[in-house]
Amino acid sequence: MPAPARGRPRDRGIDARVLTAAVDELAEKGLAEFSVRAVAARAGVDRRGVHARWPDPEDLVVEALATLTANLEPPATGTxxxxxxxxxxxxxxxxxxxxxxxxxxxxxxxxxxxxxxxxxxxxxxxxxxxxxxxxxxxxxxxxxxxxxxxxxxxxxxxxxxxxxxxxxxxxxxxxxxxxxxxxxxxxxxxxxxxxxxx
The missing domain is CATH 1.10.357 (Tetracycline Repressor; domain 2)
Known part of the structure; x- marks a missing residue:
């Protein structure tokens, strides 16, 4: 029998909240003043959790910016x-x-x-x-x-x-x-x- 899972289950919405908060932080303060602490506060999550998911703030910035891009798929309509x-x-x-x-x-x-x-x-x-x-x-x-x-x-x-x-x-x-x-x-x-x- 598998051992029961320990601790609270991961909040599946946390990544989306953090990325949205990171976009808001970028819009308001830009890259020069981007702060992981402020992002965590905006998202309502513990800063340690943000650091655990994105140890390098640069990774968080790049992933947040990626949510703004057009995720294009080849349409191949024939014309x-x-x-x-x-x-x-x-x-x-x-x-x-x-x-x-x-x-x-x-x-x-x-x-x-x-x-x-x-x-x-x-x-x-x-x-x-x-x-x-x-x-x-x-x-x-x-x-x-x-x-x-x-x-x-x-x-x-x-x-x-x-x-x-x-x-x-x-x-x-x-x-x-x-x-x-x-x-x-x-x-x-x-x-x-x-x-x-x-």
Whole structure:
């Protein structure tokens, strides 16, 4: 017979509370003044429990920031337009509201914690970009891209345009109308003309 479990069962919601509190702390104080003690207080948990789960505060910051990213899945609709219509709203949502404010603050403080920025970009932003680039690679194989357009360039056009609009103009610029504007502009720049009769 297995021995009975000792102690209280782990609170399955504790990680989510801590990560939410960490995002709030980043939004309010930024990377320079980020405090695990303050995060624990916001989350209503013991600081030792936070340290046990995230011994390095950098790990907590990176994981908290990851909750703000777009967890993109390859849509594979069969057309470039269809794929982008699935991907663009998720990317735009990740650049709106509290997510945008935290991202803006962290970008402003990149010199404060360059290691955090590198990890966040490698583990999360680059993965999102890879899903978008894969959509353009599929479009290339179907003959949907112009000869002069590479999937990497097209990905930069799309994500760069959305990021610039969000950070320079705010949420409205990546709302429904803004998203459509970016999508259509990217398609005009990258998509090959349909063959006659198509």
């Amino acid at each position: 470039l337009r269809g794929d982008l219509e699935r991907l663009v709203p998720d990317i735009a949502d990740a650049l709106s509201g509290a997510r945008r404010r935290v991202l803006q603050r962290c970008l402003d403080e990149v010199a404060v914690a360059p290691a955090v920025t590198r990890r966040f970009r490698r583990d999360h932003l680059d993965r999102c970009a890879a899903v978008v680039e894969d959509a353009f690679h599929r479009a290339r194989r179907r003959g949907e891209l112009t000869a002069a357009t590479t999937p990497a360039q097209a990905t930069e056009f799309l994500m760069g345009a959305l990021l610039l609009r969000a950070l320079s103009q705010g949420d409205e610029a990546v709302g429904a109308t803004g998203r459509r504007t970016v999508l259509e502009h990217v398609l005009r720049l990258t998509a090959a003309a349909a063959p006659d009769g198509a």
